[in-house]
Amino acid sequence: MELYELTIHELQEKLKRREVCAREILDSVFYRIGAVEEKIHAYISLMRETAYMQAEEADRHLSAGEGTEIMGIPIALKDILCTKGFPTTCGSRILENFIPPYDATVVEKLKAAGAVFVGKANMDEFAMGSSTETSYFGITRNPWNLERIPGGSSGGSAAAVAAHECIAALGSDTGGSIRQPAALCGVVGLKPTYGRVSRFGLIAFASSLDQIGPITKDVEDCAILMKYIAGYDPKESTSVPEPVPDYRQFLRRDIKGWKIGVPREYFIEGIDPEVERVVKGAISLLEREGAEVVEISLPHTPYCVATYYIIAPAEASSNLARYDGVKYGFRSPDGKDLLEMYKKTRSQGFGDEVKRRIIIGTYVLSAGYYEAYYKKASQVRALIRRDFDEAFSRVDVILTPTTPTAAFRLGEKRDDPIQMYLSDIFTISANLAGIPGISVPGGFTADGLPVGIQFLANHFQEGKLIQAASALEQLLISDKRRPSE
Amino acid sequence: MDLEPVIGLEVHAQLLTDSKIFCSCSTHFGANPNHHTCPVCLGMPGILPVLNRKVVEYALKMAVATNCSINRKNYFARKNYFYPDLPKGYQISQYALPLAEHGYLEIETEEGKKKIGITRIHMEEDAGKLVHDESQPVSYVDFNRTGVPLIEIVSEPDIRSAEEAVQYLKALRDILVYLEICDGNMEEGSFRCDANVSLRPRGQKEFGTRTELKNMNSFRHVQRALEYEIKRQMFIIESGSEVVQETRLWDESQGVTYAMRGKEEAHDYRYFPDPDLVAVFVDDAWIEQIKSSLPELPAAKKARFMSEYGLSPYDAGVITAEKALADYFETCANLCGQPKTVANWIMGDLLKLLNEDRRPITECPVKPAYLAEIIQLIGDGTISGKIAKEILSEVYKTGTAPRTIIEKKGLVQISDMEAIARVVEEVISNHPEQVAQYRSGKEKVFGFFVGQVMKETQGKANPKLVNDLLREKLKA
Numbered sequence: 001m002e003l004y005e006l007t008i009h010e011l012q013e014k015l016k017r018r019e020v021c022a023r024e025i026l027d028s029v030f031y032r033i034g035a036v037e038e039k040i041h042a043y044i045s046l047m048r049e050t051a052y053m054q055a056e057e058a059d060r061h062l063s064a065g066e067g068t069e070i071m072g073i074p075i076a077l078k079d080i081l082c083t084k085g086f087p088t089t090c091g092s093r094i095l096e097n098f099i100p101p102y103d104a105t106v107v108e109k110l111k112a113a114g115a116v117f118v119g120k121a122n123m124d125e126f127a128m129g130s131s132t133e134t135s136y137f138g139i140t141r142n143p144w145n146l147e148r149i150p151g152g153s154s155g156g157s158a159a160a161v162a163a164h165e166c167i168a169a170l171g172s173d174t175g176g177s178i179r180q181p182a183a184l185c186g187v188v189g190l191k192p193t194y195g196r197v198s199r200f201g202l203i204a205f206a207s208s209l210d211q212i213g214p215i216t217k218d219v220e221d222c223a224i225l226m227k228y229i230a231g232y233d234p235k236e237s238t239s240v241p242e243p244v245p246d247y248r249q250f251l252r253r254d255i256k257g258w259k260i261g262v263p264r265e266y267f268i269e270g271i272d273p274e275v276e277r278v279v280k281g282a283i284s285l286l287e288r289e290g291a292e293v294v295e296i297s298l299p300h301t302p303y304c305v306a307t308y309y310i311i312a313p314a315e316a317s318s319n320l321a322r323y324d325g326v327k328y329g330f331r332s333p334d335g336k337d338l339l340e341m342y343k344k345t346r347s348q349g350f351g352d353e354v355k356r357r358i359i360i361g362t363y364v365l366s367a368g369y370y371e372a373y374y375k376k377a378s379q380v381r382a383l384i385r386r387d388f389d390e391a392f393s394r395v396d397v398i399l400t401p402t403t404p405t406a407a408f409r410l411g412e413k414r415d416d417p418i419q420m421y422l423s424d425i426f427t428i429s430a431n432l433a434g435i436p437g438i439s440v441p442g443g444f445t446a447d448g449l450p451v452g453i454q455f456l457a458n459h460f461q462e463g464k465l466i467q468a469a470s471a472l473e474q475l476l477i478s479d480k481r482r483p484s485e
Numbered sequence: 486m487d488l489e490p491v492i493g494l495e496v497h498a499q500l501l502t503d504s505k506i507f508c509s510c511s512t513h514f515g516a517n518p519n520h521h522t523c524p525v526c527l528g529m530p531g532i533l534p535v536l537n538r539k540v541v542e543y544a545l546k547m548a549v550a551t552n553c554s555i556n557r558k559n560y561f562a563r564k565n566y567f568y569p570d571l572p573k574g575y576q577i578s579q580y581a582l583p584l585a586e587h588g589y590l591e592i593e594t595e596e597g598k599k600k601i602g603i604t605r606i607h608m609e610e611d612a613g614k615l616v617h618d619e620s621q622p623v624s625y626v627d628f629n630r631t632g633v634p635l636i637e638i639v640s641e642p643d644i645r646s647a648e649e650a651v652q653y654l655k656a657l658r659d660i661l662v663y664l665e666i667c668d669g670n671m672e673e674g675s676f677r678c679d680a681n682v683s684l685r686p687r688g689q690k691e692f693g694t695r696t697e698l699k700n701m702n703s704f705r706h707v708q709r710a711l712e713y714e715i716k717r718q719m720f721i722i723e724s725g726s727e728v729v730q731e732t733r734l735w736d737e738s739q740g741v742t743y744a745m746r747g748k749e750e751a752h753d754y755r756y757f758p759d760p761d762l763v764a765v766f767v768d769d770a771w772i773e774q775i776k777s778s779l780p781e782l783p784a785a786k787k788a789r790f791m792s793e794y795g796l797s798p799y800d801a802g803v804i805t806a807e808k809a810l811a812d813y814f815e816t817c818a819n820l821c822g823q824p825k826t827v828a829n830w831i832m833g834d835l836l837k838l839l840n841e842d843r844r845p846i847t848e849c850p851v852k853p854a855y856l857a858e859i860i861q862l863i864g865d866g867t868i869s870g871k872i873a874k875e876i877l878s879e880v881y882k883t884g885t886a887p888r889t890i891i892e893k894k895g896l897v898q899i900s901d902m903e904a905i906a907r908v909v910e911e912v913i914s915n916h917p918e919q920v921a922q923y924r925s926g927k928e929k930v931f932g933f934f935v936g937q938v939m940k941e942t943q944g945k946a947n948p949k950l951v952n953d954l955l956r957e958k959l960k961a
Binding site for chain 1: 530626
């Protein structure tokens, strides 16, 4: 097996035993990138030069007997995470030449632990999309089938992990942007509890929904990365001073006697029968392990997508107001006066999907519409939260499909925003409620496309997610299928 | 038609915290452009605000001092609009639930005391400043002021004249300055005022159409602008036309208000709760702590100076207008035990000297102890009032103690009866002509003799003794 195919914990063992050095691992990853990146296009930019400096630094530490679980591990960063001195585009023309003078808190933390940054992963522009097709820098292809989308918005991160163009990655999730691409690319993706991971340096899409999380090859790597990115940050007012456990303690433990809730509202019309088959298979495997499966109801589920598509664009319309051509990023050279400079900069700098959401968001916050839209949506959001509070008083975790279908064809939903929005139907509720969710590979469709199983847990119960996902992973370990690319 | 003006004021006061409201940049005024900036106050991508608790503390002080009720849980909101001096494209302010509401303060009017209601006090961040290069089609933005904490204090439309408006503003500013939370400087813009003005027939409940006045940078501007605007609206209404709702700017040099140019857009600020900040909780303990930390406020101090030191309302008003001046007075009065004399000296000579140099009382070279000493020296007859004035200006110029100056210049008043008598006799014998005039009934020449004696003694003779002795000797 090539080094690039290994997981964090496998490489960590090898590094500890001095069988390999960080430089060799990085060589292997860049070799792999050289072989497949042209087809996949998982990255917007590669950080080759600084990566080798970091790898050498890691090797110095390792040979001095110092180390962390991620020392010397090549990691991809979604290009929404600010990297000091290195371009951070957010997939947009408007930030094409933006170089942040600061690191995101998660970047700082990983750096301090000795991680090696491979590059900045492709994404939907400003994380608005479910297919990575709205990126200004071109599409990313699904490593399992190059004619299919990798999901989005963290499609570059998920594809890079699936195609072994990195060992692990960070993504961000506002309505499913970690879990959905993880599911469609057959990898593990965790969206932590809102407030668990600092958003400082994460370019904002919808501030009350955004969370950073890991995308990894297996659940153990996910547990490892979580430990390094989670925790209170005095620079982030919504981060929560809750102690961070060592999530590895939740691996490979049995779930006998656990109550697993299955919401009846999630097995709706429009769910792909192949997906349904995989999910039902996972449910019966868990039952056989001694978990009790309970049908539950989350009655406000039908309002999730509508609620989300009011709150997220409302916040986005305000968050994206700063891209006005005055201070940084793209400025249209055609503006003859201030108003024209604003209009041309934003017309030329943003893509269609971003503009669509800015318009929706501006509308729902406008005088005369605020009450009917934004305020109403905020009230429904509170009811959705209550649905989950109610459910978690009865069950340990909730199990759902991550997505209604496996990866769809490139271009299939590009011009149909509603269909595109519905691909997040099962993931959005966790963001609205602020609860954590994980997607773990559950099997394959008849066409050989990966299907994800989602577990949801109560606030700050990432440990339970790791435990449930790890249990399912152990049960499915016999299926060693790998992506074609 | 008997028309009544209805005025409401919106005041923005910059708070004197060391750092900005959401970052650790300095709030210091006058630095080079963009010197006090960081990714937070520049609103860079991915950057988040963290509230400076000192801002809440200062705003709470004002809320308690103006009798407001305080919201225990309040939120920040985003006020969205595009302007180059607003780096995030929104201002972080408060909207639905401000820190404080339903307060009031009292002003003095000709008809006695009047309560002016305070609708709300909320916290927000200041914007930057545009700098236009007149020689080129270029504008620059200075973000030093961006993120400097402000409180906005909105009054009820309880004000009925330009004078009342100025009274209210002065009272508000005095409180802010007393609390040491704002320097109250209108010229530098740390205390700014906009006014809403309308007229209605006296006795009518409904408000008339209002205009909003801006660009008033001193109390005088406020007074003149309001007077002008009231007259303008009166003329419009009396001539049968209607007032247009608009924003108008005061032009001090022309003495007029004019409609702001460009199309008057009805701004829709699309306020919504800022998701980057958490609710601010204010508990009883915090409010109690603020209450017990409040200094004596101007109105209370004025009343006390009248009762405790016997000052007239006018004198007490002047002396307590500024906390530092009131402190100066009080120290001085307690040292020499002659409060009324102290007040006279402060309001007369001392303030004149300070005003000439535009020097604040805090930088006065005449320490309270020095003024007290001068007053004591007059009282015990060591120096005359006239010499005291000379000494005061000397102390003011040099900062040296009065006694040192008196000794160095030999200015001690001559109270030695014999010494003065010698000079008096000398003067009388040297001016027989005038003596004859006096004795023939021309009493006016008496002043001449006093002048001569003073000249001989370089003004040091005790004037009362000179008078007495002269009268006695001239009678003979």
